[in-house]
Amino acid sequence: MALVESETVELSSESRIExxxxxxxxxxxxxxxPMGLEFKAQIERLKKNPPRxxxxxxxSNIFSAGGNFELLKSFAxxxxxxxxxxxxxxxxxxxxxxxxxxxxxCAANGHAIGAGLSITLACDLRVFANDGKYQFNFVKLGIHPGMGSSFLTKELFGQSLANRLLFLAESLSGQECLSLGxxxxxxxxxxxxxxxxxIAISISESAPMALSELKKNSYDRESLNAALRKEAESQALNFISQDFKETIKSIEEKRKPVFKGF
Structure with a gap:
């Protein structure tokens, strides 16, 4: 089974959406x-033959629950x-x-948690489900925010809303996310x-070259990479902490973690 599937929507002989x-x-x-490797391969394929x-x-009406538990567990x-x-x-x-x-x-057609929500912010526009749950839950798991979220939230929404999303780790509905922009x-x-x-069809009616140049100039990939290195280092520190071991234990025992700060 492919972990990342693709579908082509032909708009005309010279125009398509993927x-x-x-x-x-x-x-x-x-x-x-494995999912990430397939995702990257799909992106590389689209870079060689870009759609509109x-x-x-x-x-299955699911977007992403974020980082896989067994993967997280292995970091400890x-x-x-x-x-x-x-x-x-x-x-x-x-x-x-x-x-x-x-x-x-991004058509986040269900809950998007942690790293799953981060991926939505790496896209240019987002459509959420009214009753979906959208949350950066990193600190509740005893780890620094990851998948670029510490950078992407500030880049898109400014420091104030970024602080609300990352420090409070609130669970927001799609409608609440819409009201916050x-x-x-x-x-x-x-x-x-x-x-x-x-939305994709509407965008595809504009000039491809203009859209491409706009996309190139809209984001700072170099700063994102610098943020990713800081996130990776901070999470690596968290993963060897007793608090993270408590996170894993609490998930397995289906209870709230009790953090002690070391």
Whole structure:
């Protein structure tokens, strides 16, 4: 089974939209290295033959539960240096979406948690589900925010809203995200993909070269990479802490963690 599936929507003989589906419903599309490798491969394919726009969504009315639990659990057994290196590489598998010089619309057709929500912010426009749950839960897991979230939130929304999203780790509905300007639109779950496709079609009517140049000039990839290195180092410190071991234990025992600050 492909962990990232693709679909082409032909608009004309010279115009198409590509849809990428995160496809591991059994784990709520949680992010793993194999999924990241497939995601990067799809992005590289699209860079060689660019469509007018790309839509990213999830299969089975699920977007992404974020980092895979077994993957997170494995970090507690590795060294600081190994985790720092592997986390930076892991982030960049998914954040290659920022390297596409065409507009990318995220159709987050269900919950987007932690790293899953980060990927939505790496896209250019977002459509959320009214009753979806959207949350940066990193600090509640005893770890520094990752997948570029410490940079992307500030880049898009400024320090004040970034602080609210990352420090409070609130769970927000799609409608609440719309009111805060986090997403472009919020609609019923079964309409999210179609709404994103409508936006992609509207964008595709503009000049491809102009859109490409706009995309190149809209974001600072160098600063994002610098932030990823800082995130990877901070998370690597967290992963060897007793607090993170408590996180893993609490998840397995289905209770709230009790953090002690070391």
């Amino acid at each position: 849809i990428l589906y995160l496809n591991n419903p059994e784990t709520k599309n949680s992010m793993t290295v 726009a790309v839509v990213i969504t999830g299969k 057994e590795k060294s600081f240096e190994t985790n720092k290196k592997e986390m930076f590489e892991f982030y960049n598998l998914f954040l290659t979406v920022r390297d596409l010089n065409v507009p990318v619309i 986090i997403c472009y639109d919020s609609v019923p779950k079964d309409e999210v993909l179609q709404r994103a496709i409508e």
